[in-house]
Amino acid sequence: MSKMANLTCSVRYAKGVGEKxxxxxxxxxxxxxSDLLYHFPAYYEDRSNVVPIGQTSSGKRQVIQGQVLLVNQFKITKKLSVFKAAIRDNSGVIYAVWYNQSYLNKLVKKGKELVVSGKVELKFNQKQIKVEDFEFLSGDEKDNLHLRRIVPCYPLTEGLSQRMLRRIIKTNLEEKSFYLIDSLPSEIRKRYSFISLPEALNNIHFPEDFSRQKEARRRLVFEELFLLQSALALKREEHKKESGIPFSTDRELTSSFFHYLPYSLTLSQKKVIREILEDMRSFRPMNRLLQGDVGSGKTVVATLVLLTAIANGCQAALMAPTEILAQQHWLNLRQLLAPLNIKVALLVSDLPPGDKKEIRTGLKKGGIQLVIGTHALIQKEIDFNELGAVVIDEQHRFGVMQRLSLRSKGKSPHVLVMTATPIPRTLALTSYGDLDLSIIDELPPGRKSVITRWTSGSKRRQLYRFIREKLKTGRQAYFVYPLIEESEELDLKSAQEAAERLQGDIFPDFRVCLLHGRMRREEKEAIMDSFRKKKIHILVSTTVIEVGIDIPNAS
Structure with missing residues (x-):
């Protein structure tokens, strides 16, 4: 078996795992x-400091070590049993307490050396430690995984414990280190003084001190970015070899579009348009990321991309992550393109079957020139007559495969992906290294910059006063909550509960409305239409509305 095969084989063959x-x-x-070895700790607990029993402090989590003097097991109720062990060192005695751990009677015996961690308390005039973890003292410190060291704490699932996972990872690290293949070239390791891969994995899981853990993390983070950039570089090279459709960008249709625009473009928009048109004129298909704040004018730029394809006899598609955003684009583009007599369709998942069939036929035969939709656009049954340009809004909400799925509907179409999320240039080049980058860094006249502020719950009343003053001047507001139902597992506000409270207690003199993803499309459309027409003052929503929505009056 090759080295790689040893690491890529099923985890069930790893020592200590098995089928179950x-x-x-x-x-x-x-x-x-390999996944097992790269399952890194979520955090660490420093249990390296062993405190003499006589110096332990009540109320603190501490680690003690000593010899078992005596053990005692008894029941408090039918469902609650207690196991106690008196532990002594040279400075004193403490009682270790476990609950509902009857199996310990066979393990913890008088005379054994034990290391225990937990919260120290004073009960019944006894110093006790409520045991969180324990370990029998081993002669070889390397065998100590749970105490007397910096201890890794991993993401878990029901049925797996920290102790079990530490032991399995430690065992397989020791057994599989020989099979690890270092992906960093030796000259790079030497240049940046990186430790070897086996050493890095050992120190990320079981560091002797935090400086070694940081050294391991530095090397592993670099490796991840190095591999990502290498893959993206290969992707860019492959992309350069692709043959795209060189479009003529001097067409009557695009000229007419600018003629009918009711406003002038900003200098930033003009610069980005020049970059895009240069791409679309070349034999290499465009693959570009457009970044700009909400209201910066990305839609106009995207419309030009779509129109350029249509003017050259091809079809165009725009994909958005939510039905609300897709509908917003559909409404805006219908209005922008109304004088140009272009056949535009909206394709979302909950359309009536008859409407979907009509759109599919129109796309396949070429009758529909522009389609706007959600993930429904990448379904297998969707075929285009000749797809020439693709625009993907809120790129970070789609995976790479979804982007490629839509792109594959045509023969190397030009692709523009957009985001309103501010991404530092260095991070953008790292995360989207296969894309060229354009930034709209200027807002149209009259548009104000977005101000983001964080406020604590203690200042909620001040926030409500601020919102009320804005509402009185005719402005509107969003309240965005992550969930639409209460969850015992997640400490998150419920949008339903919030809407009732805001309407009943906080803003009874204004109209509050709730919007969430489980509503029917017609309901969502009606609510958004009312909000645009200022019939609704406050819109309480789940994250269905968090991306890309452009309603300038909601300040």
Whole structure:
């Protein structure tokens, strides 16, 4: 078996795993031995400092070490049993307490050396430690995984414990280190003084001190970015070899569009348009990321891309992450393109079957020139007559495969992806290194910059006063909540509960309305239409509305 095969084989063959545990590991997205070794700790606990029993302090989590003097097990109720062990060192005695751990009677015996961590308390005139973790003292400190060291704490799933996972990872690290292949070239490791891959993995899981953990993390982070950039560089090279459709950008249709625009373009928009048109004139298909704040004018730029394809006899598609955003684009583009007599369609998942069929036929035969939609656009049954340009809005909400799926509907179409999320240039080049980057860094006249402020719950009344003053001047407001139902597992506000409270207690003299993803399309359309027409003052929503919505009056 090759080195790579040893690491890519199923995790069930890893020592200590087996078929049953492999199913649990799958829930953590650990499918291979390599996945197991790269399942890094979420955080660490420093349990390296062993405190003499006589110096322990009540109320603190501490680590103690000593010899078991005596053990006692008893029941408090039918469902609650207690196991106690008196532990002594040279400075004193403490009672270690476990609850509902009857199996310990066979393990913890008088005379054994024990290391224990937990919260120290004073009860019944006894110093007690409520045991969170323990370990029998080993002669070899390397065998200590849970105490007397910096201890890794991993993301878990039901059925797996920290102790079990530490032991499995430690065992397989020792067994599989030989099979690890270092992906960093030796000259790079030497230039940046990186430790070897086996050493890095060992120190990220079981560091002797935090300086070694940082050294391991530095090397592994670099490796991840190095591999990402290498893959993106290969992708760019492959993209350069593709043959695209060189479009003529001097067409009557695009000239007419600018003629009918009711406003002038900003200098930033003009600069970005020049970059895009240069791409679309070349034999290499455009692959560009457009970044700009909400209201900066990305839609006009995107419309030019779509129109250029249509003017050259091709079809165009715009994909958005939510039905609300797709509908917003559809309404805006219908209005912008009304004088140009272009056949535009909206394709979303909950359209009536008859309407979907009509759109599919129109796309396949070429009758529909421009389609705007959600993920419904990348379904297998969607075929284009000749797709020449693709625009993807809010790129970060789609995976790479979804972007490629839409792109594959045509023969190397020109692709523009857009985001309103501010991305530092260095990060953009790292995350989207296969894309050329354009930025609209100027707002149209009259548009104010977005101000983002964080406020604590204690200043909620001040926030409400501020919103009320804005509402009185005719402005509108959004309240965005992550969930639409209460969850016992997640401490998050419910949008339904918030809407009732805002309407009943906080803003009874203004109209508050709730919007969420489970509503029917007709309901969502009606609410958004009312909000645009200022019939609704406050819109309470889940994250269905968090991206890309452009309603200038909602300040």
């Amino acid at each position: 545990r492999a199913q649990l590991f799958k829930k953590l997205n650990i499918k291979t031995v």
